[in-house]
Amino acid sequence: MRHPTPSVAWILAALVSLAASASADQVIADDLIVQGSECVGSGCVDGETFGFDTLRMKGDVLGIQFTDTSSSSGFPTTDWQITINDDDASGTASHFSIEDLDAGTVPFTLEAGAPTDSIHVASDGDVGIGTAAPTEGFALDVAGSLRADAVIDVTGTVRSGTKAGIVPADDFADGEASVAFGTPFAGDYVVTLTAVTDKASRNFRPTLVDQDENGFTVSAGRKNVNRLIEIHWIAQSVGE
Secondary structure: OOOOOHHHHHHHHHHHHHHHHHOOOOOOOOOOOOOOOEEEOOOOOOOOOOOOOOEEEOOOOEEEEEOOOOOOOOOOOOOEEEEEOOOOOOOOOOEEEEEEOOOOEEEEEEEOOOOOOOOEEOOOOOEEEOOOOOOOOOOEEEOOOOOOOOOOOOOOEEEOOEEEEEEEHHHOEOOEEEEEOOOOOOOOEEEEEEEEEOOOOOOOOOEEEEEEOOEEEEEOOOOOHHHEEEEEEEEEEOOO
16 A cells, blocks of 8 residues: 655645634734735635625625623623614514624514605704605704604694794692793694693683793692692694
8 A cells, every 4th residue: 555645644634623623713913904805704705706895794694793891890792783673583573683692682673665864863863754845944854754652752833823832830829830932822722731640530620821922820729739640731723
């Protein structure tokens, strides 16, 4: 039986070593600079066509996890993850989500097919929902109907001819509290009052005792103030 020469034996050993290292983890202890494009994932192929993509993630399960290893007291440690579509590879939902891994919640989800400008933040910080041009001077501009399952607290103008706000129980003295408008009403207006109390009661009905273009005074009754949490009000121009 012939044995391989030393040079051939060395080549065979090197090939075996390379084959083993090809599937092993690689740790780079220095900076890594890629001047071309990079593809990461099980779907990447030799000769990948990148176009203008600098970084591409390609595969049936895609996600970027941010694992915070901070151990010092007071430092934040929450782990986050960006998930693209379902992470179980079942393909039951197409979405872009941001997950709070520590809390087990998904505070932000953008579903596939959402229209252009579903959420648009302008250069001045104003937010448009369904519009690329939120009205200047409004922090939030919604192009469409708005629905809320709970109270919307408003201290300024809701729309032309309408104002709204809340009167907390601490503002009442001898059963009454006054509301002053930042901008007076130019004409007649009506006020709708809703009391929030520590216990539901049909007999608790706040009333207006005075009003003019600059504001109004509401009475909750001296006995009822002890049960009052706050009063929600809406002042609306007659004819609106």
